[in-house]
Amino acid sequence: MVHGIKDNLAPLHLHVPEPKFRPxxxxxxxxxxxxEVDAISRPDEHASPADIHALAYGLVRVLGDDNHAxxxxxxxxxxxxxxxxxxxxxxxxxFDDRMFRAQRxxxxxxxMKSFGExxxxxxxxxxxxxxxxxxxxxxxxxxxxxxxxxxxxxxxQIYSNSGDRLKxxxxxxxxxxxxxxxxxxxxxxxxxxxxxxxxxMASASRADTRISxxxxxxxxxxxxxFHSALTFAAVYNAPVIFQVVNNQxxxxxxxxxxxxxxxxxxxxxxxxxxxxxxxxxxxxxxVFAAMQWAANRARTNGGPTLIEYFTYRGEGHSTxxxxxxxxxxxxxxxxxxxxxxxxxxxHLVAIGAWxxxxxxxxxxxxxxxxxxxxKEAEQNGILGHGLHHPMExxxxxxxEEMPWHxxxxxxxxxxxxxxKFGPEWEAR
Amino acid sequence: MSEPATKxxxxxxxxxxxxxxxxxxxxxxxxxxxDVGYFGxxxxxxxxxxxxxxxxxxxxxxxxxxxxIGVGVGMAAYGLRPVPEIQxxxxxxxxxxxxVSEAARMRYxxxxxFICPMTVRSPFGGGxxxxxxxxxxxxxxxxxxxxxxxxxxxxxYDAKGLLIAAIEDNDPVxxxxxxxxxxxxxxxxxxxxxxxxxxxxxxxVPEGYYRIDLGKAAVVREGEAVTxxxxxxxVHVVKAVVAEYGIDAEIIDLRTLLPLDIExxxxxxxxxxxxxxxxxxxxxxxxxxxxxxxxxxxxxxHLEAPIERVTGFDTPYPHSLEWAYFPxxxxxxxxxxxxxxx
Numbered sequence: 001m002v003h004g005i006k007d008n009l010a011p012l013h014l015h016v017p018e019p020k021f022r023p024x025x026x027x028x029x030x031x032x033x034x035x036e037v038d039a040i041s042r043p044d045e046h047a048s049p050a051d052i053h054a055l056a057y058g059l060v061r062v063l064g065d066d067n068h069a070x071x072x073x074x075x076x077x078x079x080x081x082x083x084x085x086x087x088x089x090x091x092x093x094x095f096d097d098r099m100f101r102a103q104r105x106x107x108x109x110x111x112m113k114s115f116g117e118x119x120x121x122x123x124x125x126x127x128x129x130x131x132x133x134x135x136x137x138x139x140x141x142x143x144x145x146x147x148x149x150x151x152x153x154x155x156x157q158i159y160s161n162s163g164d165r166l167k168x169x170x171x172x173x174x175x176x177x178x179x180x181x182x183x184x185x186x187x188x189x190x191x192x193x194x195x196x197x198x199x200x201m202a203s204a205s206r207a208d209t210r211i212s213x214x215x216x217x218x219x220x221x222x223x224x225x226f227h228s229a230l231t232f233a234a235v236y237n238a239p240v241i242f243q244v245v246n247n248q249x250x251x252x253x254x255x256x257x258x259x260x261x262x263x264x265x266x267x268x269x270x271x272x273x274x275x276x277x278x279x280x281x282x283x284x285x286x287v288f289a290a291m292q293w294a295a296n297r298a299r300t301n302g303g304p305t306l307i308e309y310f311t312y313r314g315e316g317h318s319t320x321x322x323x324x325x326x327x328x329x330x331x332x333x334x335x336x337x338x339x340x341x342x343x344x345x346x347h348l349v350a351i352g353a354w355x356x357x358x359x360x361x362x363x364x365x366x367x368x369x370x371x372x373x374x375k376e377a378e379q380n381g382i383l384g385h386g387l388h389h390p391m392e393x394x395x396x397x398x399x400e401e402m403p404w405h406x407x408x409x410x411x412x413x414x415x416x417x418x419x420k421f422g423p424e425w426e427a428r
Numbered sequence: 429m430s431e432p433a434t435k436x437x438x439x440x441x442x443x444x445x446x447x448x449x450x451x452x453x454x455x456x457x458x459x460x461x462x463d464v465g466y467f468g469x470x471x472x473x474x475x476x477x478x479x480x481x482x483x484x485x486x487x488x489x490x491x492x493x494x495x496x497i498g499v500g501v502g503m504a505a506y507g508l509r510p511v512p513e514i515q516x517x518x519x520x521x522x523x524x525x526x527x528v529s530e531a532a533r534m535r536y537x538x539x540x541x542f543i544c545p546m547t548v549r550s551p552f553g554g555g556x557x558x559x560x561x562x563x564x565x566x567x568x569x570x571x572x573x574x575x576x577x578x579x580x581x582x583x584x585y586d587a588k589g590l591l592i593a594a595i596e597d598n599d600p601v602x603x604x605x606x607x608x609x610x611x612x613x614x615x616x617x618x619x620x621x622x623x624x625x626x627x628x629x630x631x632x633v634p635e636g637y638y639r640i641d642l643g644k645a646a647v648v649r650e651g652e653a654v655t656x657x658x659x660x661x662x663v664h665v666v667k668a669v670v671a672e673y674g675i676d677a678e679i680i681d682l683r684t685l686l687p688l689d690i691e692x693x694x695x696x697x698x699x700x701x702x703x704x705x706x707x708x709x710x711x712x713x714x715x716x717x718x719x720x721x722x723x724x725x726x727x728x729x730h731l732e733a734p735i736e737r738v739t740g741f742d743t744p745y746p747h748s749l750e751w752a753y754f755p756x757x758x759x760x761x762x763x764x765x766x767x768x769x770x
Contacts, residue, residue: 133506168540174539183505184538188529194495195530198502198510205458205484205508212502222707224522226496235490397536398575400543403643403687 019219029336037064038071042289045297049275055225056276058268059310062285063343067350075127075289079353085284086348087127087362089118089341092142094366095151098374099158103319107382108158110172114139114177116314116332119284119340120215122146127291128181128213135183135196135214138173139245147180151373160388161381167389167396189220193229193242200233200240200298211239211298213291219250221265222258230272230306240300241291242274242306245281247313252326252408269306274400275316282340285347310337393416437633438625439610442584443473443549444745446591447511449637451481454509457595459486459548461496461513470515471551471610482496497523497548501530504544506602511595517604518561520751523567525550528684531600532575547594547601552580553661553708554740555608555754559747565709565740569716570602571686577601577642578685582609582663583630592753597642606660616665616756647696651678654702654767657693657719659683662706662755669760675768677704685715693719694726701732702767708755711739736763 008093021027038424040058041187043051062069077085096113103111114121121142125134134143142346144154156163158172166176168411176184183192184198196214203210216226221244233240258265269276275297279290287309312335316323332339348354381387395402395410402410437445450457465488468475478486489496493514500510506719514520520527529547534544542555554563570578579594579601581587594601608614612624625631646665653676656666660686663681678696682689697703703723706715720735738755746753 029551135502165541166537169539170537174537176541178538178541183532184542186530186533186537188525191498191526191530193496194526195502195505196503197495198499199506200502201499202506206506224494224499225525228492228498231490231492232495232499248658267729394567397540399577399687400535404690405687 004425017261019078019254019256019327021331023324023328023391024327025328027328027331027334029334032336032338035059035061036062038073038393041072042293045293045300046302047275049269049273052275053270056278057264058278060277060279060286060290061283063283063347065391067343067346069285069347071284073289073290075285077285077288079348079351081126082344082348082353085123085288086341086354087366088122088142088146089284089344090363091366091370092118092122092145093144093341094363094370095141097152098370099155100319102158102374107378108160108176109173109383111158112138112173112318113315114141116339117245117247117281117309117311118142119287120243120281120309121309123284123287124213124243124291127288127295129183129210132210132295133181133183133196133212135192135199135212136185137189137192137217137220138185139217140215141173141175143182144175144177144180146360147182149177149180149182151236151370152377155374155377156380159377159380159382161377161383162387162389163377163380164389167393169205190216190223190225190241192216193225193304194232196240197229197232197238200238201236204236204239209299211241211295213241213243215243215245217250218246218248218255218258218260218265219253221268230268230274233304234272234274237301237303239301241294244306244308246308247310247311249313249317249323249327251317251321264308266306266308274303275305276308277305278308278310280337281311282337282343284340284344312337359402374388432634432636432638434632434634436631437584437588438612438631439581439584439587439605440472440670442588442633443591443605444475444477445633445635446588446595447474447477448480450511450592450595451477451485453637456507457485457511458503458508458606459511459513460489460500462489462491462515464488465631469513471607473513473549473605473748483569493519493521493523494526497526497531500546500548501526501534501544504546505534505542509545509595511549513546514548514550516562517550517566518564520548520550520566527570527600527602528573532573535599536575540661543598544600545598547591547603549591549603549605551607551610552604553606553608554745554750555614555661557747557750558745560744563745565707567685568709568713568715568718571715577687578604579642579683580606580660580685581683582606582660582681584625586628586634586640587647588633589638590642592600592637593642595640596639601642604660608661609664613664614661615668616694616754616760617668618751618756631666640683642684643687643689645683645692646681647678647692648681649677649679651676652700652705653677654764655680655693655696655700656704656706657682658706659685660708662708665756666760667707669757669764672757672760673764675764677764688722690722690726693723697723697727698730701730703727703731704736704738704767706738706755706760706762708740710742711737712742714739733767733769736767738763
């Protein structure tokens with residue numbers, strides 16, 4: 001029933017966002033404004049957030065159309081560092097391909113690639129100190145790869161096998177590596193946001209020099225934790241770097257469902273009094289430069305920064321997702337910011353520090369390395385093939401010490417296994 | 429060795445003392461929450477602590493329970509020992525995701541890589557005309573969560589010793605403080621004058637460090653006829669009713685709901701043959717259901733009567749009808765009549 005209709009007013013209508021292209025449509029990104037390199041020059045790292053609003057609406061870029069690094073944001077990295085960056089991004093891509101295939105082969109239950117977003121984990125991590133704490137979402141495996149975490153250990157976790165450091169308790173890709181400054185990944189979105197702030201507050205309160213960096217996707221910015229985190233970070237001037245990987249998609253929902261039709265994600269920072277930068281997420285040098293700016297700012301008590309990486313999720317959300325069911329087929333190929341790996345490679349070639357031959361050779365080398373690592377990991381078992389941590393370990397680490405009720409339940413489980421597998425199971 | 433100096437304290441003073449002792453003892457202890465800093469807390473539990481220990485150890489926060497607990501998880505991951513306050517247990521829900529999905533599972537999901545030695549303090553329970561959102565007893569929401577310990581003291585002495593143990597514990601603890609008994613024990617006879625803690629046992633509190641281990645119940649009255657399992661404010665209500673009617677009840681103050689002191693419970697019920705569970709919280713799926721199930725499984729052949737549950741009703745906590753809702757002397761007396769009949 002509709003109450004109180006007034007003749008002189010047009011009826012209200014509810015706006016439900018709709019992406020511009022659906023399956024069968026021809027994608028056309030000509031409306032995306034890609035500003036010139038250095039359209040907004042690099043401000044001082046202690047600039048007041050109020051004075052740099054334009055950066056939250058612009059797009060920090062370093063690599064121009066001619067593949068050269070130019071402008072005030074150019075971090076001026078040497079060729080060795082650039083090649084190391086390229087190598088990490090290619091290794092990440094090779095790892096993703098291999099693990100995606102492993103899931104398709106039934107060796108594990110689940111995988112998530114970061115195809116097209118490699119710069120947002122690799123270049124960012126290279127701009128941090130090795131003991132800064134990263135609070136990733138599930139699409140920043142590039143942090144571990146950049147910090148030389150063993151691929152075999154990543155694979156062991158994906159296979160939930162006897163070598164899995166997390167003892168088969170966690171869904172594949174939910175890594176945890178404290179020694180590598182990589183916080184335990186949770187399935188619950190954006191919970192890591194206030195946690196990163198708390199970690200940074202702790203570091204500041206102990207007069208430490210370490211900072212924290214946290215990642216989430218565009219969709220996850222809608223969670224309440226995002227607001228709590230930005231509020232706390234602003235209130236306590238916490239040395240934390242907020243990062244939003246705006247890859248346009250949250251599973252099947254385009255970024256409009258997180259509010260992108262009205263403003264940028266970087267602009268969210270403005271209301272909190274936090275520095276906000278919007279960055280070409282497929283320009284590894286721009287990503288590095290923005291992260292370095294924010295890290296310097298945080299490290300010198302300049303306060304928090306929110307960085308939005310404007311990028312595109314090149315493939316499905318996960319191995320359980322078919323993007324062909326909700327978006328146009330060739331969006332990634334038409335994406336105006338290109339591919340982060342190709343752009344970095346083209347830059348290295350343009351400055352005479354790399355060649356197509358070297359590139360092909362490196363891809364083969366990394367592919368072989370990943371394959372060898374996979375072979376090694378599979379010796380510890382694959383999911384569902386029996387090689388796992390002892391069953392009793394299911395009950396460990398719920399608490400520091402196991403209380404009586406868990407001991408009872410553990411004994412019950414062991415009896416069930418004896419019933420199921422007979423006496424030979426006992427001698428395992 | 430000389431006796432440590434004791435002082436008569438109410439529950440607020442005992443909690444304040446525990447926090448003070450731990451701030452002094454352990455540089456990693458940090459206290460935060462709404463109004464806990466300069467002002468010293470709406471119940472005065474943190475009075476004077478900021479002035480004494482500094483603003484980076486005891487500080488005010490934005491009004492965001494999600495933020496308070498989420499930031500606490502991050503601080504604990506760094507290596508601090510945060511003791512956040514949630515102003516009323518009724519307002520803990522915005523922080524529930526951080527408690528249930530994060531704090532409780534941190535050790536497990538990371539296989540000991542990251543831990544969460546955090547103690548969330550929160551005033552809880554009714555009997556103060558607090559209406560719907562200043563009276564709730566949500567303990568069973570937490571006992572149902574794997575990885576969280578739930579503690580509820582009933583005296584100043586226990587409050588201090590248990591809080592110190594909770595802060596020192598390397599697992600996340602939810603520490604519910606029955607605000608009805610902050611200033612004095614409550615008999616449930618709301619029309620009688622309330623006496624201060626100074627006239628009661630449990631108000632002599634050592635000034636320095638001591639701890640009461642988590643997971644250990646206290647037999648507050650020995651008896652032969654029936655075992656009463658309870659905690660918080662209801663310990664005192666049960667004591668008053670038992671005295672009024674001359675019932676030879678064994679009253680067990682659980683103190684820690686999880687991990688539960690099953691040995692003390694089992695020994696008592698096997699001795700008395702009867703068991704009543706009493707809590708303020710609503711009945712359905714309340715912690716009493718778990719207690720009744722445990723007793724039924726372990727003491728079935730010793731039971732001479734069905735287990736009785738005396739609880740709040742399954743309604744939101746009402747304002748004007750508080751004394752019809754509260755599980756007070758009449759409801760308890762009727763339950764004792766029923767359980768002693770068989």
